[in-house]
Amino acid sequence: MVKIQYASDLHLEFMENTLYLETHPLQPVADILVLAGDTGYLGDEGFVKHPFWDWASEDFKEVIVIxxxxxxxxxxxxxxxxxxxxxxxRHNIKCYYNAVIHLSDDTDLIVSTLWGYIEPQDAFSTERRVNDFYRIKDCGVVINSERFNQEHAKCRAFIEKAVSESQAKHIVVATHHVPSFQLVSPDFKGSPINGAFTAELGNFIAYSRIDYWIYGHSHRNIDRIIGNTQCVSNQLGYVSHGESESFDSKKCINLML
Structure with a gap:
């Protein structure tokens, strides 16, 4: 059996979240931990020095970060x-972008940020209201919705190709962005900025042989089956906003070999 513990949106860049995880730490119940995005700032020199990584390195055999x-x-x-x-x-903690990790002879983990997809009619509003379009740069230039969508297309193509080429009995996909509007919380239904959070891969998922799809980003934990794929999430979110209530310190999936 392959057992994978998972979480996302730990947001270690915020002191409230760091303090929360010190008093409510993840409880290791698997050898493998997958962190599906928004763990902290890669550009912060304190990121790799954060004590969370020392703890995770000691308590898990392998940690996979997206x-x-x-x-x-x-x-x-x-x-x-x-x-x-x-x-x-750390020696057993690695951060990957668009990669396939062979967890066993029978199990492939496909990881990607994915990014959402912004419809043209929502581009202006999204670029004004979402921090990505003020703070993320590509080759030194702040991204716009067009560049955002290009990265989505790149990630989506990678995922689809990796799934089609996998010879493993079991496939797990882990992305940061939400892979279907079927997983959007009622809190955000109809929002013009949903494209910055979500992409519609529902049909692809429904007709795939993916066992599990782990996702994050929305700060709403909604588990749902699409086709034969169990879509699952375990986001901490912003502790200061009271978003940690549905976080599970030992949430995991089990794959029978």
């Missing part, structure tokens, strides 16, 4: 990333 959007908020340029990009945080 960049979210916040990872790029403090000067880490999106242009530095490419398919297969990997940054070592």
């Amino acid at each position: 960049p979210g959007n916040h990872e790029f908020y403090l000067g880490y340029d999106l242009g530095q990333l490419h398919d297969g990009w990997c940054m070592e945080i």
Whole structure:
């Protein structure tokens, strides 16, 4: 059996979140931990020095980290990333962009930020209201909705290709952004900025052989089955906003080999 513990949106860049995790730490129930984005700022020199990583390195055999959007908020340029990009945080903790990790002979983990998809009619409002379009740079230039959508297309193509080429019995996909509007909270239904958070891959998921899809970003934990795929989330969110109530310190998935 392959057991994967997962969480996202820990937001270690905020003191309230760091303090929360000190008093309500993750409870290790698996060898593998997947962190599906928004763990902290890659551009902050304190990111890799954060004590959370020392703890995670000791308590898990392997930790797999996916960049979210916040990872790029403090000067880490999106242009530095490419398919297969990997940054070592500790000897057993690595951050990946568009990568396939073979967890066992029978299990592939496909990881990607994914990014959302912004419809043209929502571009102006989204660029004005979402911090990504003030704080994320690509080759030194602040991104716009067009560049955002280009990165979405790149990630989506990577995921679809990786799924189609996988020979593993079990496939798990982990992304930061929400992979279907079926997973959007009623709190955000109809919002013109949903494209910055969500992409519609519902049909792809429904007809795929993906066992689980782990996602984050929305700060709303909604689990739902699409086709035969269990879409699951375990986001801490902003502790200062009271978003931690549905966070589970030992949420995991089990794959029978």
